[in-house]
Amino acid sequence: MEKVLIKGAGDLATGIACRLHRCGFSVAMTEIAVPTTVRRTVAFSRAVYEGNALVEDIEGVLCRNTKEIDNTVNQNKVAVIVDPSCETLKSWRPDIVVDAILAKVNLGSKMSDADIVIGVGPGFTAGEDCHVVVETKRGHNLGRCIWEGSAFPNTGVPGMIGGYDKERIIRAASDGIFTGAVKIGTLVKKGDVVGHSGENPIYAEVGGVVRGLLQDGVAVTEGMKSGDIDPRGVVEHCWTISDKATAIGGGVLEGIFHIKQKRGVR
Template sequence: MKWRTVMEVLIKGAGDLATGIGWRLVRAGYTVWMTDLEIPTAVRRSVSFSRAVYEGEAEVEGIRAKFAKNFEDGRRIASEGLIPVFVDGEAKILKSLRPEVLVDAIMAKKNIGTKIDDAALVIGVGPGFTAGADCHRVIETKRGHYLGRVIDSGSAIPNTGVPGNIGGYTVERIIRAAGDGRFVPLVDIGDTVEAGQTVAVSGSLPVKARISGIVRGILQEGVYVTKGMKAGDIDARCERNHCFTISDKARAIGGGVLEAVCGWEHGI
């Protein structure tokens, strides 16, 4: 096994769940690199390192990430103790970095290119991966009893298409695009809204809140959306601090990844 002074982990994806993973790994002493799309679509962007792509930098609970222009820039950023974030939807940086660990946290509900020989340890997050086939470990992402579980053989629970229950609501809490086109939010993360209120415009059509609560996440202005696409999240519990801190789900999944990495590191 090839070791460096500090083990490096590449995470595909930099949305809120991937950020929870990266945050826990950095806190445990690992060096983390991340990739995302040119136009990220994380709705919980206040707690997503993907924000570094269009803002240059992002900080989540004391851990900082910075946009990396190229591999050399990423090396410099990592040497400063920050997380480099690349615009690299296909994770081509993998060939240059050659990390010990690869984590696929794109959350596409299917495997769109990760292979078990991409790194010494390959971890698939959520449905679409099979431990022992296209990765070494799978992390359960469905809310409930098994959330964050490390799966050594087999797959995670299949995607149900129904969002997890938060504050007594599932599908109702999701803000979805009303039409195809440019997305323009009319509220900010942390704002309180009422059921029926217009919270955004997509494709010139009003996007209305289905429940009253606090805006926990919403897409940034300018993203091209399609009708029905997830564009935001309303939390009926109205805890403002929840909008700007890592969720229980992301922490649990991050803990599962950390368990898998530590176990592999110790030969378990």
């Protein structure tokens, strides 16, 4: 099986990982020591805190080294390793690298990192630092492969869901340590307290289901994204990979097989 190293293990990166895993690729993911994923019920980054993480029918397992990565993928699971500098790239030698950190800038990925290198979202230029870029902006082009140029620049405005964009984001009220006042999957009304940053309450700006929330104990700064409310209010969606992550995963998969077809590789 071909080896894929995905930089990042948040919910969108996890959507990519699950699509590739189901198509027979061996998948490992790198993460930072204190992940700040809010949609952690559908993110393999949760394994950093808990040792493993089940997303739909796929298990992610926290690993400490290349040997443990190999053991994990051989058990048909996704490997997760704390490796912000991506030293795993040198020791594991993947066939494919997918940069899904979503930092909005390229933090160091190069076309020479693997046979196929894919950049996810803004910050990458196809043909310069990666072979193909996959669009992450909601709308007509979501998940589309870009073979020349870059993805749509970051606007700083969240995508529209259920008629709301920035209002659906839960943001820290101040610098401090985050604690949730509700659980993921809770239905809330506008004005409900959904968490605290330090001693300061954080209020919901829109009604709906709390789809994402930071892990308790994470240090936050004022205005930092700390959760997500889905105004459509479908509780079941909190435990399944989103339409956006699925579309982006499909774009990555298309990019891989298109490159292979052009090279005459099966």
